[in-house]
Amino acid sequence: MEHDYFLFTDHLAVGYQGKALIEELDIHIKKGEILAMIGPNGAGKSTILKTITKYLKEIKGTILMDSSDINTMTNKEFSTKTSIVFTEKIKTEMMTCKDVVATGRYPYTGRMGILTREDRSKVNQAMELVHITNLKDRDYTKISDGQRQRVLLARAICQEPQLIVLDEPTSFLDIYYKLELLEIIKKLAHKKKIAVFMSIHELDLAQKVADYVLCVKDGKVFRYGKPEDIFKEEVIQELYHLNNGSYNALFGSLEMNQTFGRPNVFVIAGGGSGITTYRKLQQKGIPFITGILHKNDIDYQVAKHLANAVIVEESFEPISDAVYEKAKVAIRKCDYILNCLKQTGSMNERNLELLQTAEKAGLKKLHTTDELDWS
Amino acid sequence: MKKEYQRYVIAVLLLIVVFFLLLFLNIGMGSVTISAKQILHILMGYAADDTAYNIIWKIRLPRVTASIVLGGALALSGFLLQTFFHNPIAGPYILGISSGAKLIVALLMVFALNKSYVLNSGMLVIAAFAGSLISMEFVLIMAGKVEKMSMLIVSGIMIGYICSAITDFVVTFADDANIVNLHNWSRGSFSGVSWDNVSVMSVIVLITTTITFLLAKPIGAYQMGETYAQNMGVNIKRFRILIILCSSMLSACVTAFAGPISFVGIAVPHLIKRILNTSKPIIIVPISFLGGAIFCMGCDLIARTAFSPTELSISSVTAIFGAPVVIWMMIRKVGDSSYGT
Known part of the structure; x- marks a missing residue:
């Protein structure tokens, strides 16, 4: 087969005890590429990773690594090509972080596993690369999850693999460590030309x-x-069966569902001024209408998920009479008006007019969502 | 020299000093006290006092050699089981493996006594090995069924009780004057060991220990867990079988010649790891052996001399010193989330 994929699977089926959990996997990764795997819990992501790394036997199909079938490789040969970062907790006993990293040199050491000077310098380099040199003498059980x-x-790096397989490497890490870890992974792939295959839950990071x-x-x-x-909204929504929230493709963020019911509050917003208020109202379970927003306003991205109705104008157009009338109709049905706008310009100045209309119509003016207690 | 190496060297030197001290005490102390000068004379081959010569060569030397070889074997067997089950309180006694060996050996002994058949050392070892493997099989089945490691220990203890009960039953109903010996053996004792026994156990333990030492590298990988070990290139299936065979063989050897001995397998590897502040198998395997030898020599000395002429069973002494270590370990582990026992 003529291709330059480092990992190539053909009609692969994976599972346990001869039973396929996932079939027809055709995965291909080149050196220097990152393949992220996403999907709901229990979809079999770990099973795929365990099969690729030879821990589980494939049910059907072939796995080629560097153009040769992984089943024809010796354990040692395979271990110099692929290394892992898996979720299973390692129970070490009196091992320093350096000892743990050094286990990555296993395939290269002799019968008794004694490290040579070269091995030791590779261990040090790997620790430098991920900025943990300061941890080298600390006990592995006494450091934080992010450090671990x-x-x-x-450890995986000093095994000098051409493919690193990671199972949810960012789970349980705080955002600082998540970003740092992914930054390192990116650097490994692009600078060291290592192929990376990982499962990940954070869609925005993936x-x-x-x-x-x-x-x-x-x-x-x-x-x-x-x-x-x-x-994309529809792909992610279907992938995860989202029915108690929605995925915003532009922000890569997740929003909860809107509160259903007769909206009683009208929120005037725009330019990002409304997002906090929308989320608060959603949290309190208060249905609301918002407007008048332009389609390219960032408030619109959140409003479309959380508001019961959004009064919208086309991007870059001044607010038209038709849209304004729609807003007026909506406002008359509400009891409260909440203005978030701090600034207006020629495109949305009619929102101020709308506020006056609302006050004239007898809506109670709110300054914050705290004034609303919906019990 | 690096700090950790300094620690190893000092600790090992100290252990060697203690080893020789205990060796001398074991040879010299007893119902007849023999002076250090006499001991050296006799060991160098100068025929001095006939009684002293006989006591040393026929009784005390084989006995102390047995306690060295078997003590080392016990410690190693425990270390292997702890590695295998990823559980710091696994050991041949607590998992019921010693008791399984004891049962089969007792059955064989009673059978031989009835038929007036003289058993040799090899047969005892084979019987004990068979018994160890049977118990081990049960433990492995349980390990596949229970999720919590603490339940594995509990089921091991249960297997131990069942085997001991059957052994007691068999021993009680065996009718022979030799039953006294059998009874002593079934409680654990180094007494009455012959040079023939010593040579057989030494060969077996030496071979098994060498194999274990050569497995130091994969043991180190296996300590990281199976998935990682596999990724490092360890043939997991073959490795697991080797570990089972080695640990069963070592504990079988102990049971065949000295009966079941408690807690050495858990306490010694743990103490050695603490003293050396490492769990690297390449260091822990040989030094645990040394530690086990010291522990058993010391305990046997107490068993022989504390209430002389009455001899304590070796297991009662090892329990007094070993069990507190285990309790201490468990207390230390409480609140340590990385231990899923």
């Missing part, structure tokens, strides 16, 4: 780090492609 994850990554994205669901590949083709 980096130690395991350093979108930013992956070259390709594999979505698995219901025993098969649901979608496989570039991030821009995957991170």
Whole structure:
């Protein structure tokens, strides 16, 4: 087969005890590429990763690594090509972080596993690369989850693999460590030309780090492609069966569902001034209408998920009479008006007019959502 | 020299000093006290006092050699089981493996006594090995069924009780004057060990210990957990079988010649790890062996001399020193989330 993929699977089926959990996997990764795998819990992401790394036997199909079948490789040969960062907790006993990293040199050491000077310098380099040199003498059980994850990554690096397989490397990490870890992974892929295959739950991060994205669901590949083709509202919504919230493709963020019921509050917003208020109202379970927003306003991105109705105007157009009338009709049905706008310009100045209309119509003016107690 | 190496060297030197001290005490102390000068004379081959010569060569030397070899074997067996089950309080006694060996050996002994058949050392070892493997099989089945490691220990203890009960039953109803010996053996004792026994156990333990030492590298990988070990290139299936065979063989050897001995397998590897502040198998394997030898020599000395002429069972002494170590370990582990026992 003529291709330059480092990892290539053909009609692969994976599962346990001869039973396929996921079938027809055609995965391909080149050196220097990052493939992120997303999908609901229990879809079999870990099973795929465990099969790729030879821990589980494949049910059907072939896995080629560097153009040769992984089953024809010796354990040692395989271990110099692939290394892992998995979720299972390692119970070490009196091992320093450096000891843990050094286990990555296993395939290269002799019968008794004694480290040579070269091995030691590779261990040090790997620790430098992930910025954990300061942890080298600390006990592995006495450091934080974020630090542990980096130690395991350093371990994987000093195994000098051409492919690193990571199972949810960012879970349990705070945002600082998440970003740092992914930054290192990106650097590894792009600078050291290592192929990376990882499962990940954070869609926003996956979108930013992956070259390709594999979505698995219901025993098969649901979608496989570039991030821009995957991170779309409808794809993600279907992948995760989102019915108690929604995915915003532009922000890569998740929003809860709108509160149903007769809206009683009209929120005037625009230019990002409304987002906090929308989320607060949603949290309190208060249905609301908002407007008048332009379609390219960032408030609109959140409003369309959270508001019961949004009065919108086309992008870059001044507010037309028709839209204004719609807003007026909506306002008359409400009891409260909340103005978030701090600033207006020629495109949305009619919102101020709308506020006056509301006050004239006898709506109670609110300054914050706290004035509303919906009990 | 690096700090950790300094620590190893100092600790090992100290252990060696203690080893020789205990060796001398074991040879010299007893119902007849023999002076250090006499001991050296006799060991160098100068025939001095006939009684002293006989006591040393026929009784005390084989006995102390047995306690060295078997003590080391016990410690290693425990270390292997702890690695295998990823559980710091696993050991041949607590998992019921010693008791399984004891049962089969007792059955064989009673059978031989009835038929007036003389058993040799090899047969005892084979019987004990078979018994160890049977118990081990049960433990492995339980390990596949229970999720919590603490439940594994509980089921091991239960297997131990069942085997001991059957052994007691068999021993009680065996009718022979030799039953006294059998009874002593079934409680654990180094007494009455012959040079023939010593040579057989030494060969077996030496071979098994060498194999274990050569497995130091994969043991180190396996300490990281199966998935990681596999990714490092360890053939997991073959490795697991080797570990089971080695640990069963070591504890079988102990049971065949000295009966079941408690807590050495758990306490010694743990103490050695604490002293050396490492869990690297390449260091822990040989030094645990040394530690086990010291522990058993010391305990046997107490068993022989504390209430002389009455001899304590070796297991009661090892329990007095070993069990507190285990309790201390468990207390230390409480609140440590990385231990899923």
